[in-house]
Amino acid sequence: MHDVSTNAAHHHVAPQGFLRKNVFSVDHKVIGKQYYGLGLLAVLIGMGLSWLMRIHLVWPNFGIPGLQWLSSSGAPAGVITPEYYLQLMTMHGTLMVFFVLTNVPFAGFGNYFLPIQIGAEDMAFPRFNMMSFWVTFVGFCVLVAAFFVGDGPPLSGWTAYAPLSAIPGTGPGQATGQTLWAVSIAIFCVGQLLGSLNFITTTLDLRTKGMTLMRMPLCTWAWFITSCIGLLAFAVLLPACILLILDRVAGTSFFVPSNLVVSDQPVNHSGGSPLLWQHLFWFFGHPEVYIAILPAAGIVSHILVNSYRRPLLSHKVIIYCMVAIGFLSYMVWGHHMFLSGMNPFSALVFSFPTLIITIPATILVLIWIGSLYGSNLQINSASLFALGFISMFVSGGVSGFFLAQPSIDVYLHGTYFVVGHFHMVMGVAAIFGMFAGTYFWAPKMFGRMMNETLGKIHFWGTFVGTYCIFMPFHYLGLVGNVRRYSSFVDDFMAPLIPVHKFITIAALCTGAVQLIFLYNLIYSRFKGAPAPENPWQGTSLEWATSSPPPWDNFGGKTPVVYHDPYQYGIEGASGDFVMQNSPEQIPTAREDKKLI
Amino acid sequence: MATTVQPPPTIKLPGSGNARRVLARDSAAPSTGIWVALAAITMTFAAFTSAMIVRQGSGNDWRHFAFPIILYWNTAVLVASSVTVQMARRRFASASADVGEHSASVLRALYGTLVLGCTFVIGQYAAWHQLRAERLYLASAASSSFFYVFTVLHALHVIGGLIGLAYVISKLHRGILRLNTLTAASQYWHFMALLWVYLLLLLRTRI
Numbered sequence: 001m002h003d004v005s006t007n008a009a010h011h012h013v014a015p016q017g018f019l020r021k022n023v024f025s026v027d028h029k030v031i032g033k034q035y036y037g038l039g040l041l042a043v044l045i046g047m048g049l050s051w052l053m054r055i056h057l058v059w060p061n062f063g064i065p066g067l068q069w070l071s072s073s074g075a076p077a078g079v080i081t082p083e084y085y086l087q088l089m090t091m092h093g094t095l096m097v098f099f100v101l102t103n104v105p106f107a108g109f110g111n112y113f114l115p116i117q118i119g120a121e122d123m124a125f126p127r128f129n130m131m132s133f134w135v136t137f138v139g140f141c142v143l144v145a146a147f148f149v150g151d152g153p154p155l156s157g158w159t160a161y162a163p164l165s166a167i168p169g170t171g172p173g174q175a176t177g178q179t180l181w182a183v184s185i186a187i188f189c190v191g192q193l194l195g196s197l198n199f200i201t202t203t204l205d206l207r208t209k210g211m212t213l214m215r216m217p218l219c220t221w222a223w224f225i226t227s228c229i230g231l232l233a234f235a236v237l238l239p240a241c242i243l244l245i246l247d248r249v250a251g252t253s254f255f256v257p258s259n260l261v262v263s264d265q266p267v268n269h270s271g272g273s274p275l276l277w278q279h280l281f282w283f284f285g286h287p288e289v290y291i292a293i294l295p296a297a298g299i300v301s302h303i304l305v306n307s308y309r310r311p312l313l314s315h316k317v318i319i320y321c322m323v324a325i326g327f328l329s330y331m332v333w334g335h336h337m338f339l340s341g342m343n344p345f346s347a348l349v350f351s352f353p354t355l356i357i358t359i360p361a362t363i364l365v366l367i368w369i370g371s372l373y374g375s376n377l378q379i380n381s382a383s384l385f386a387l388g389f390i391s392m393f394v395s396g397g398v399s400g401f402f403l404a405q406p407s408i409d410v411y412l413h414g415t416y417f418v419v420g421h422f423h424m425v426m427g428v429a430a431i432f433g434m435f436a437g438t439y440f441w442a443p444k445m446f447g448r449m450m451n452e453t454l455g456k457i458h459f460w461g462t463f464v465g466t467y468c469i470f471m472p473f474h475y476l477g478l479v480g481n482v483r484r485y486s487s488f489v490d491d492f493m494a495p496l497i498p499v500h501k502f503i504t505i506a507a508l509c510t511g512a513v514q515l516i517f518l519y520n521l522i523y524s525r526f527k528g529a530p531a532p533e534n535p536w537q538g539t540s541l542e543w544a545t546s547s548p549p550p551w552d553n554f555g556g557k558t559p560v561v562y563h564d565p566y567q568y569g570i571e572g573a574s575g576d577f578v579m580q581n582s583p584e585q586i587p588t589a590r591e592d593k594k595l596i
Numbered sequence: 597m598a599t600t601v602q603p604p605p606t607i608k609l610p611g612s613g614n615a616r617r618v619l620a621r622d623s624a625a626p627s628t629g630i631w632v633a634l635a636a637i638t639m640t641f642a643a644f645t646s647a648m649i650v651r652q653g654s655g656n657d658w659r660h661f662a663f664p665i666i667l668y669w670n671t672a673v674l675v676a677s678s679v680t681v682q683m684a685r686r687r688f689a690s691a692s693a694d695v696g697e698h699s700a701s702v703l704r705a706l707y708g709t710l711v712l713g714c715t716f717v718i719g720q721y722a723a724w725h726q727l728r729a730e731r732l733y734l735a736s737a738a739s740s741s742f743f744y745v746f747t748v749l750h751a752l753h754v755i756g757g758l759i760g761l762a763y764v765i766s767k768l769h770r771g772i773l774r775l776n777t778l779t780a781a782s783q784y785w786h787f788m789a790l791l792w793v794y795l796l797l798l799l800r801t802r803i
Binding site: 124125193196197200201202204205206231232234235236238239240242243246250251252253254257258270271272273275276279280283 | 623624625628629632633635636637639640643644646647650651654655656657658734735738741745749
């Protein structure tokens, strides 16, 4: 561990110019807020796209006012064509998975709070950190640019399966749009690799005196583990994207098979393997699920322990479970490919670790719920969303047991069951983690308290709404409603339209509820009550500095850590909590070894 | 009851919150950062390797071609550059009383590395030129595709290393070079040599 209190040669003074202070800043706090803002922009676009898809599914002939301006061929008179539906779906998935679920809980909150929680003044490589955000931003711009080129964005889905994605001319958006998609994701990978490098190095080398690895808060652990996962996962997606780009623009044949005919024209490629793309993509793709969910799990753990006012049943077991999940996440990618035609024995091999990975995930849930017993639960917006996260994680995770069985997955894979599963366990759960983090940390980030009443209304509206949207998806899947279809008017799925109408109305209402959050966030940013240094009576180091923290995080004082991160409910202590940097001796310290 | 001990000593900094310390001279961060980066690079080339193995087995269009001899000379050059950068690091680490003489010998070794690194990149370009003369392009065959992908990406990494070396040399000229920076740079450079030997063996056995 590096002791920052010694050998300080000289200092970096806070920049004064507007651009260096707010735009091209090397300050991890500014960069964290930039990631958060980018995620917010992406989620607004992504949610808008989901509205368009939901409206089209149940009112396929309805002309959405103004949509023809975005794409005259994809939405003539505002009516979405089947191809444009797939294009919207592709962009929705890509924006949400990469620029929302990866950006906010990991890069956004992680950038802001990881250095503070370990007592560091900044990331190990501040310039790389700035570069990682701006590279990500360029990737975002390249992706969004696909809306405005040629015949629009690609239609091959966020997984961009080859050979559909590897050959220009296979459909609307498969020319320039698909190339922009591949370039965007390659750029995004570079940004994430730079970010992961910073997170790992900072965690290993910049911890302050007394901050041992096991004294790090759970969210710091989650960010650290996630950065390790991301380092290896994005390092595989990047070469996959490079090969895909070469197939598209240079005429190589990595993913395009022989004797392929597209639109009655033979394709001038030979010998490539479409399965190769799937292997490379899902080797990244499954860890990506945990890149989205682990930071949220860490944030939720951090908030729950504060809300329970007692330590969780075991700090160490949570860490070990997160490490186990990260490790196992590399062994299960094949369960996304049960229908790809790979060897049935391979399906069995991938099914087994998929079931095994539920064990640490279940232990996490049991610790979160079990710790409620004997706690002094504080109900606020942050804790509600944290509890809501558990609900979503369990509800979405249970359906994963079914999908892990190859024989069941054969039936369910192409249906709405899968859509319901991953939206709940990966999408909504992670977004609940983001909301929990926002309500919990906004006072620290912006120096203003958010409105609690609006927060609770936001929670209940979102909680009920998301169940109304995604639970019926499971039912639809079980009765055979295939996914990716743009309408169900004249076929056997027509009787299911009332269910789809219910889902669409729920989606529109749930989306409208998010406006309450947006209003609350913006209003409180400027007009909220000033936040004290430690509004939630937390114990970790982010609560040991002003709100918002100064340029060097701790006002010229290097914190020294004396305790484990969650000293709540300590008998004999001066309060019901003892901060990590408090020199107060704890007579009955609740060490993990005493609890397990 | 809780008891309070003496408050810990705190280190006051100028500006009280408005100034950050730079990394300490003995910080392990540069070295850790390089190891983490090397892990990512290793994973990237491992992904390309597995892609090559899968692709070779997926079609019957794999084409073997004569390996440019200059690649072996390039290998020797890159290994030699690894030796010179290690000489620079060792000389810098064993600081002598005569700082000027010390810097000069380190500089010579670093410039030598720089020249050898540039020679390697030029040599790689010559190899590509030779293949192009034989009408073996990127898209000519899957084997040539992988050859170009591997060698070009490795060369780009070497060029990145050359930029890093130029940065190290400029720091040495200004007298602000730290051992941990030079160590990190040398670790990266050694890895580039090691990676190239691996790629050479891989390509030689597969193509």
